Amino acid sequence: MQHFPALVVILPLCGAALSLALTKIHIHLGRNVIFLSLAASFCMSIMQLRNVVLNGPMEYRFGGYALPYSIEFRIDAVGGVVVSMVALMGLITAFYCISGEVRTDKIKVGGAYSVVALFVAGMLGTASSADAFNMYVFLEITALAAYCLIALGGNRGMIAAFRYLLVGTIAATFYLMGVGILYAVTGTLNLQDMSVIIHQGGKDEAVLVALCLLIAGLGVKSALFPFHGWQPSAHTHEERGSAALIAGVMVKIPVFMLFRYIYFVFGMDYKYMKQVLIILGVFVGIGMMYGSIRAMGQTNMKKLLAYSSITQTSYFMLGIVIGAPVALAGSLLHFIGDAFIKGGLFYCAGAIKYKFGTININNFGMIYKKMPVTATLIVSGALSMIGIPPTVGFFSKWYIAIGAIQTGKYIFLVLLIISSLLNAVYFFKLIEKVFMENDKEMEDIRPVKKGELPWSMLIPMTICIAVIFLLGFFNVPLINIVLPLFEGVGL
Amino acid sequence: MTGIEQFLADKGIYFLTFFLLSLGIYGIITCKNYMKKLIGMNIMQVSAIIFFLSLGQKKGATIPVLLEGLTNSDAYNNPLTHALMLTAIVVSLGTTGVGLALLTRIKEKFGSVEEEEIIRRQDKL
Numbered sequence: 001m002q003h004f005p006a007l008v009v010i011l012p013l014c015g016a017a018l019s020l021a022l023t024k025i026h027i028h029l030g031r032n033v034i035f036l037s038l039a040a041s042f043c044m045s046i047m048q049l050r051n052v053v054l055n056g057p058m059e060y061r062f063g064g065y066a067l068p069y070s071i072e073f074r075i076d077a078v079g080g081v082v083v084s085m086v087a088l089m090g091l092i093t094a095f096y097c098i099s100g101e102v103r104t105d106k107i108k109v110g111g112a113y114s115v116v117a118l119f120v121a122g123m124l125g126t127a128s129s130a131d132a133f134n135m136y137v138f139l140e141i142t143a144l145a146a147y148c149l150i151a152l153g154g155n156r157g158m159i160a161a162f163r164y165l166l167v168g169t170i171a172a173t174f175y176l177m178g179v180g181i182l183y184a185v186t187g188t189l190n191l192q193d194m195s196v197i198i199h200q201g202g203k204d205e206a207v208l209v210a211l212c213l214l215i216a217g218l219g220v221k222s223a224l225f226p227f228h229g230w231q232p233s234a235h236t237h238e239e240r241g242s243a244a245l246i247a248g249v250m251v252k253i254p255v256f257m258l259f260r261y262i263y264f265v266f267g268m269d270y271k272y273m274k275q276v277l278i279i280l281g282v283f284v285g286i287g288m289m290y291g292s293i294r295a296m297g298q299t300n301m302k303k304l305l306a307y308s309s310i311t312q313t314s315y316f317m318l319g320i321v322i323g324a325p326v327a328l329a330g331s332l333l334h335f336i337g338d339a340f341i342k343g344g345l346f347y348c349a350g351a352i353k354y355k356f357g358t359i360n361i362n363n364f365g366m367i368y369k370k371m372p373v374t375a376t377l378i379v380s381g382a383l384s385m386i387g388i389p390p391t392v393g394f395f396s397k398w399y400i401a402i403g404a405i406q407t408g409k410y411i412f413l414v415l416l417i418i419s420s421l422l423n424a425v426y427f428f429k430l431i432e433k434v435f436m437e438n439d440k441e442m443e444d445i446r447p448v449k450k451g452e453l454p455w456s457m458l459i460p461m462t463i464c465i466a467v468i469f470l471l472g473f474f475n476v477p478l479i480n481i482v483l484p485l486f487e488g489v490g491l
Numbered sequence: 492m493t494g495i496e497q498f499l500a501d502k503g504i505y506f507l508t509f510f511l512l513s514l515g516i517y518g519i520i521t522c523k524n525y526m527k528k529l530i531g532m533n534i535m536q537v538s539a540i541i542f543f544l545s546l547g548q549k550k551g552a553t554i555p556v557l558l559e560g561l562t563n564s565d566a567y568n569n570p571l572t573h574a575l576m577l578t579a580i581v582v583s584l585g586t587t588g589v590g591l592a593l594l595t596r597i598k599e600k601f602g603s604v605e606e607e608e609i610i611r612r613q614d615k616l
Binding site: 133136137140144147148151155156158159161162165166169170172173176177180183184 | 512516519525528529532535536538539542543546572575578579582585586589590593594596597600601609613
């Protein structure tokens with residue numbers, strides 16, 4: 001059990017390394033090894049989460065050195081939940097990718113799966129690591145795999161990937177500079193140790209520069225409002241199978257890192273934290289409006305979802321800006337829920353593209369009869385995005401709103417409600433297209449003998465529907481797990 | 492030491508870092524050629540590496556290999572920053588490699604790595 005934090009990350013990494021070689025032996029051997037490693041990683045992450053909830057945070061020190069000198073993986077309740085979410089999303093997305101295989105070319109199949117496994121391993125590592133530089137390395141592993149996955153999406157995908165590569169590297173360099181300044185000030189890279197030294201005070205100005213660099217770097221990576229330029233084209237043109245993973249999970253991990261830096265390293269009693277949070281609040285407020293308004297005009301479903309992502313990222317940051325423990329917990333719930341909602345909606349876009357070769361929402365007439373499961377996922381995802389009970393989106397926004405009222409930041413409450421209403425405009429448009437639009441008589445380019453889609457696509461979509469509702473019904477246990485951790489750090 | 496020498500000795504390296512960082516970002520933004528953008532990206536990454544390496548230096552210190560009779564930690568440079576930057580160089584190598592691979596593919600498909608050319612052909616494809 002004590003080796004689980006490391007094994008969760010190492011297994012997909014080994015799978016990624018082995019996949020290409022094993023594919024030489026048999027076309028599906030490498031793929032199956034990756035499924036096995038991701039499934040094992042998911043099971044371990046669940047057991048690890050259970051252990052964390054029962055016995056408190058787990059620490060894993062590589063090489064067994066004493067604390068400030070060794071690289072540490074630290075899993076607390078929040079990290080455990082995030083790691084489980086990433087592992088589950090990675091597993092079901094790998095399943096979903098089966099439908100997109102190029103069956104004629106062994107190298108392509110093995111290579112694509114190893115990139116997916118590398119991507120998941122990078123995100124798991126970023127979420128579990130407690131070492132500033134180690135986080136950078138995992139962040140770059142994630143980013144490199146993401147560039148490859150976006151480039152797989154055809155000609156425009158390559159251009160989008162190259163542009164994202166440039167922007168993503170600028171972001172990573174900013175993060176590295178921030179870590180460098182923090183290292184110069186504190187002389188340590190371990191987050192806990194760093195937190196203790198920063199709390200002793202002195203050198204506040206240098207630390208402020210580091211915090212700004214971290215916010216800029218991680219903001220670009222997570223497509224926070226003023227830094228979102230790369231995101232819509234990358235999300236629109238990325239490869240169909242892994243779109244859910246890139247849009248649903250990748251952009252959340254930097255927000256989680258930022259959250260850990262702001263609350264667990266710098267802390268609320270840091271001298272300039274109030275001012276930093278006000279500036280972040282302005283970004284978040286504009287971002288919530290901007291994403292929704294831009295999404296309204298889109299007819300390409302992926303582009304609509306990409307702009308909607310900017311709004312969702314702003315919601316997580318909203319919880320962080322408000323800072324009350326309840327709002328932080330709500331932000332985390334939204335964080336977990338949105339991975340499955342946004343991921344699920346991207347699965348739908350991929351499925352419709354797979355079956356009819358189009359993702360223009362004007363062609364979605366009669367989809368509910370032709371593809372009932374897809375339509376169910378679109379509707380439950382859309383309702384959850386708007387925030388209608390009993391889906392998870394309602395409860396997360398509810399907790400964030402309670403936090404806003406508790407701390408007296410009513411402006412954010414107003415913005416949250418207006419932004420939710422704007423969400424309703426374009427998601428109801430999507431629902432209307434699915435149910436009311438005339439049938440465009442699109443040709444079914446990939447008929448399936450039984451059912452609407454291959455089973456490898458239906459299983460991930462069913463899991464997403466289930467999670468959206470289950471998280472809604474059982475939100476209280478999840479909040480109770482994470483709330484004690486936030487009590488100490490919030491405002 | 493005169494004033495200017497003192498200033499350069501104390502803070503010059505930070506100005507060099509900042510200059511390289513700005514130069515790299517300026518190159519990425521203004522160059523129209525994708526290959527030049529990639530070169531700008533590399534210059535920018537070098538700035539972060541120089542910044543870290545400058546943190547580990549001490550005046551009059553030697554390389555971090557244990558010498559007979561020299562047990563004072565002030566006598567050795569900090570090896571950690573060098574180790575970190577070794578990793579950062581590998582990351583930078585990986586990024587450049589992926590970037591070059593992408594450019595090769597773009598050149599194959601679009602016949603050019605000039606931004607205007609690519610935008611023009613993008614609409615035709």
